[in-house]
Structures are given as structure tokens and as C-alpha cells.
Amino acid sequence: MVHVLNSPTQAKLPIDFIVVGAGIAGLACAIALRRVGHRVRVFEKNQSLLELSGGCRLPPNLSKIFYHWGLEKEVRAIAVKSQAISLQLFESGESLGRHVWDEEVLRETRGEFMFTHYSDLLKLLYDTAVEYGAEVRLGAQVKYIDADAQQVTLESGEVISGDVIVGADGTMGLSRKIMLEDVEEEEQVSRLKLYSTTVSKDVIMQDPDLATLYESELETMFSWFGNGRAVLGFPLGGTPEFAVYTYCPRDGSDGSSWEDIAPIESFQTVHTVGERRLQKISQLASPPACPPLVDYPELEDWVHDSGRLLIIGQAAHPLPPGSIQECAMAVEDGAVLAKLFSHLRSVDQINSFLYAYQDLRQPRCTRVVQKEMGDIQFMTLPPGDFQEMRDGMMKAKRDAGLNVLDGAEGMEESAEWAEIKDVFGYDAEDEADNWWIEWGLLRERAKGANDFECGLVQKNIFVAQEGNAATLERV
Numbered sequence: 026m027v028h029v030l031n032s033p034t035q036a037k038l039p040i041d042f043i044v045v046g047a048g049i050a051g052l053a054c055a056i057a058l059r060r061v062g063h064r065v066r067v068f069e070k071n072q073s074l075l076e077l078s079g080g081c082r083l084p085p086n087l088s089k090i091f092y093h094w095g096l097e098k099e100v101r102a103i104a105v106k107s108q109a110i111s112l113q114l115f116e117s118g119e120s121l122g123r124h125v126w127d128e129e130v131l132r133e134t135r136g137e138f139m140f141t142h143y144s145d146l147l148k149l150l151y152d153t154a155v156e157y158g159a160e161v162r163l164g165a166q167v168k169y170i171d172a173d174a175q176q177v178t179l180e181s182g183e184v185i186s187g188d189v190i191v192g193a194d195g196t197m198g199l200s201r202k203i204m205l206e207d208v209e210e211e212e213q214v215s216r217l218k219l220y221s222t223t224v225s226k227d228v229i230m231q232d233p234d235l236a237t238l239y240e241s242e243l244e245t246m247f248s249w250f251g252n253g254r255a256v257l258g259f260p261l262g263g264t265p266e267f268a269v270y271t272y273c274p275r276d277g278s279d280g281s282s283w284e285d286i287a288p289i290e291s292f293q294t295v296h297t298v299g300e301r302r303l304q305k306i307s308q309l310a311s312p313p314a315c316p317p318l319v320d321y322p323e324l325e326d327w328v329h330d331s332g333r334l335l336i337i338g339q340a341a342h343p344l345p346p347g348s349i350q351e352c353a354m355a356v357e358d359g360a361v362l363a364k365l366f367s368h369l370r371s372v373d374q375i376n377s378f379l380y381a382y383q384d385l386r387q388p389r390c391t392r393v394v395q396k397e398m399g400d401i402q403f404m405t406l407p408p409g410d411f412q413e414m415r416d417g418m419m420k421a422k423r424d425a426g427l428n429v430l431d432g433a434e435g436m437e438e439s440a441e442w443a444e445i446k447d448v449f450g451y452d453a454e455d456e457a458d459n460w461w462i463e464w465g466l467l468r469e470r471a472k473g474a475n476d477f478e479c480g481l482v483q484k485n486i487f488v489a490q491e492g493n494a495a496t497l498e499r500v
Contacts, residue, residue: 033363035062037370040188042066043177045167045200047074050338050355051193052150052161056094057363059157066185067159068177070166070194074147077283078311079221080261080268081143082107082246085136085449087353090360092136093454099149104141104262108243112419112429115251118300121416122423124430125243134450140246140259140268142223146352170199172334189375191362192336193355196321197282201340204324215318217253217401218275219346220292221283222313224306226265234302235309238267248404249303250415254295255404256303257347269306270347271295272401275317283346287315316346318401323391327383332376335383337362342390348397350448354390357453361385364457368465377468385456393448 039062044051047069055065083091083104091100112121126138154161169178176186192200229235238247238258246259257270273295289312296307321343327336338355345351365378406412419429430445 033061034367036367038372039063040366040369040372040375041186042189042191043068043185043187044191044193045170045177046192046194046198046338046340047071047151047161047163048193048195048338048355049147049150049352050340050358051191052147052154053356054191054193054337054359054362055154055159055161056150056157057359058366059154059159060094061363061367063363063366063369065154065159066187067154067161068165068167068179068185069161069163072164074144074151074163075284076144077221077314078223079143079270079314080140080223080259080266081146081352082259082349083137083139083141083146084349084353085131085134085138086350086451086453087136087356088139089134089136090356090453094153096149096153099153100139100141102263103145103149104139105244105260107138107140107246107259109241109245111241111245111247113247113249113300114416115249115254115256115299115303118249118302120423121250121419122427122429123245124428130446131449134446135452136449138449139262140244141262142264142266142268143352145263167194167199170203170334172203172329172331175331175333188333188372189379190334192334192340193338195339196319196343198340200334200336201324203334204326204329204336204340215320216274217272217318217405218315219318220269220271220273220287220295220313220315221347222269222292222310223261223266224269224309224311226260226267228309229267229306232305235305238302249299250404250406251299252407252412253405254299255401256296256299258306267306269310269313271313272318272347272405283314283316285315286312288312291315318345319343320398327387328379332379335362335379342387342394344394345397345401348400350393350397354393357389357451358382358386360453361457364454365461365465368461377465381460381464385460389451389456396448 042058042063042065044055044065044067047067051067055067058065088100109123109125111123113119114121131137151161166180167177168180170190172190175188175190176184177190178184192198194200226239229238239260244260246257249256253274255272259268261268292310292313293307296303324341327341337358342354344354362382365381406415422429422431
């Protein structure tokens with residue numbers, strides 16, 4: 026049975042959306058659009074949903090959207106709530122301190138910080154999209170997109186038409202390439218890559234050293250800062266496992282996407298200079314996925330000149346793999362798009378809504394991408410003045426019994442925590458509502474006034490013509 030909690034405004038003019046790609050962005054977009062009454066067909070090239078090994082983080086700005094969509098029970102069934110973060114040094118394991126999430130701050134965000142398996146989240150979105158009535162076709166690769174004709178051609182030769190095409194097929198997908206046809210884009214590959222893997226909780230608990238990762242009364246994320254290396258570890262809901270993200274220099278053993286699996290030996294080698302727990306974790310982990318960190322130039326346009334093709338998610342604003350907001354930005358995209366199109370009542374609004382989507386999302390996503398890249402650089406600082414200042418400030422707060430992201434006594438909170446609160450507190454659907462109230466309605470009223478004036482002119486012409494005909498008859 027379809028969820029009815031928080032039933033949103035239904036579009037007066039339902040239209041047909043074609044979504045290319047059934048990843049997080051594509052499926053979330055399908056759910057959001059179906060919730061407001063539009064017809065949605067999703068086409069995915071893979072024969073089944075990607076079953077990627079590894080975890081993902083659901084920050085408050087993401088979980089609040091799921092809760093608003095009536096999925097709180099389902100999310101809690103596959104995720105655990107994060108309550109703290111523990112920071113330490115990669116090489117020695119020395120503690121830099123801990124930060125316990127402020128419950129009052131999280132309540133203000135109206136969401137929670139949670140951890141889950143990526144594959145569990147993708148399955149939840151798929152099941153919900155289908156439940157809401159979206160048509161999701163797996164093994165249906167889109168070979169060609171004709172944005173002007175509003176059509177996609179599948180590899181089978183089948184041609185599908187719609188009113189709007191949404192490209193959610195990632196950085197290497199067809200839709201992003203179309204947006205780059207007239208743009209010179211050179212991928213700037215960074216010096217780092219990411220290993221993503223998991224270790225069974227049962228295995229971890231058999232080792233007294235590693236069992237400390239689960240012994241806190243709080244569900245804790247662990248972060249190790251090192252010289253050109255950093256590790257993030259956190260418990261996962263659903264199947265009890267411990268997720269591990271390791272950022273490290275590229276050495277030729279990395280792949281080109283999340284689907285590429287690296288040799289376990291190369292993963293283990295990275296941790297040989299790490300503290301004892303990290304060395305043990307690397308010996309127990311499954312073979313990891315290994316995508317590179319690519320610094321993509323920012324796209325100027327997310328909407329095609331035709332006004333009927335839009336790109337979202339990684340296709341529009343690639344985030345570094347493993348970043349906190351990687352899934353959140355994709356879901357926010359769908360939520361904003363659907364909110365705007367819940368007000369659709371005439372075809373001539375389509376273009377303005379698509380450009381409004383870009384105006385709303387682009388500045389937000391640019392800031393988040395910059396922050397995520399900055400966070401990785403912060404964790405992997407080489408030895409030097411900046412690294413010493415980072416560690417010294419955190420240790421001072423640790424010794425004073427303070428949260429590491431809080432300000433020192435008598436001082437304001439740290440810039441890092443203020444920035445985190447700003448990102449977490451963002452409400453994508455509220456932003457779309459605000460745009461409609463401030464700009465959308467204004468445009469509609471102006472258009473209505475123009476239509477009214479045109480109607481008066483047409484009426485006067487008709488009356489004049491009628492009068493002239495009557496005069497001729499009298500003559």
C-alpha cells in the first residue's frame with residue numbers, strides 16, 4: 026500500500042517524466058515526482074540494482090526528507106543513529122578528542138545522522154518508487170537522447186517520448202556528455218583515491234583491540250587523520266558490519282568507478298604504516314571498491330537549450346566518493362524538482378521550473394562540493410604548520426573536556442561546526458516552497474494580468490468588428 030503520510034500538493038497538470046539511471050538520484054527523483062502526481066518511467070542499463078559493498082552516511086538534511094515522505098520506519102529498519110565522532114591520528118592512534126552530536130541542534134534540523142549499507146538504501150528507494158507507481162525498467166540502456174524531440178532511444182531500438190527527460194546517469198553517463206557537447210572539459214584527477222569496504226561485526230568483536238570500536242555507549246564514527254591518508258569507520262544498520270573508507274595516494278591499483286574492485290593486498294599495504302587497529306582491520310576486510318577522487322570542473326548549465334532535458338545528482342555536481350553529502354545531494358535534487366513541479370498547471374511553466382531548479386540547487390551544491398573536498402584535504406594534511414595547528418587545537422579541547430568541534434571556553438563555536446550545522450539544517454523542500462511563494466506566484470500573477478489584458482484587447486476587437494458589421498448592414 027502506498028504511503029499517504031504528509032500527502033503533498035498534487036500537480037494540476039500531470040506530465041510524463043523520463044528518468045535515465047536508477048541510482049540514488051534517479052530513484053529518489055522518481056519517488057518525489059510520483060508523490061506529486063506526475064507519471065515517471067526510469068530506465069537503468071544494468072540488469073539488476075547495483076549491490077555495492079560498503080556503507081553510506083545519511084546526514085540530517087537527508088533523513089528529514091525521508092521522514093517527510095513517510096519512510097521513517099523503513100529507514101530506521103536499515104540504519105543506526107550516529108551519536109558521536111571520535112578523532113585520532115592514523116599513524117599512532119593517539120586520540121585528538123571526541124565530539125558528541127548536540128541533540129538540541131539535531132532536533133532543530135528535524136533530522137538525524139544515520140549509517141546504513143548503500144545497497145540497503147538503494148533497495149529501499151527502488152521498492153518505494155515501484156510502490157508509488159513509477160515504472161522502473163532494469164536492463165534498459167538508453168543509447169540516444171533527443172532533447173529537442175523529448176525522446177530517448179533504447180539499445181533495443183525502442184523509442185520513448187515524454188515531456189521532460191531527467192539525466193541521473195552519473196559522471197560518465199550519456200546525459201552529462203550531452204550537456205558537455207559545446208564545452209571543453211578536462212578531468213583533473215586528484216592525487217587521492219578511496220577504498221571502500223566492510224568488516225563483519227562478529228569478526229571485530231572477537232579481537233579485544235577492535236572490540237573497542239563498539240564498546241562506547243554511543244554509536245560512534247571514527248576518523249583517523251594521517252599524512253596523505255585518512256580513514257573513516259562507522260557501524261552499519263541492517264546486517265551488522267563496520268564500514269571502512271580509506272583515502273590514500275593513487276598507485277595504479279585504483280579503478281574508475283564504484284563498481285571496480287581492487288586487490289585486497291593493495292588495501293592492506295596502505296595500512297601497514299597505520300596504528301595497530303587499522304592494520305588488523307585491513308587484514309579482516311573484504312576486497313574493496315576503489316574509485317578515484319576526480320576534481321570535475323563545474324558545469325555552467327544543468328538545463329539543455331531545448332528546455333526539456335535536466336541533469337541531476339552526480340551527472341550535474343559530482344561529489345568526491347565517500348563524502349558525507351554524496352547521497353544527500355542526490356535526494357535533495359529530486360525533492361526540489363518535485364516541489365516545483367507540484368505547482369504545474371500549464372505546459373509553459375516547464376521551462377521556468379527547470380531553470381528555477383538550477384538556480385536553487387547550483388549554489389548549494391557548489392558550496393557542499395567545496396566543503397567535502399576541503400574536509401578530505403583537512404584529514405590528509407602532510408606534516409607541517411597546518412597539521413600541527415590542527416592537532417594542537419583539537420588536543421587543547423580534548424584536555425579541557427570539550428567537544429573537538431566546539432569553540433574554546435568563552436569563544437564561539439568552531440568554523441567547522443558552524444558550517445556543519447548550516448549544511449545539516451538545510452531543508453530542500455522548504456527552499457523550493459520559498460521560491461514558489463517569492464517568485465513563482467509573482468510570475469503567475471504577472472502572467473495572469475497579461476492574459477487578462479490580452480483578453481480585454483481581444484474582446485474589444487471582437488466588439489469593434491461586430492459594430493462595424495452592424496453599421497455595414499444598416500448602410
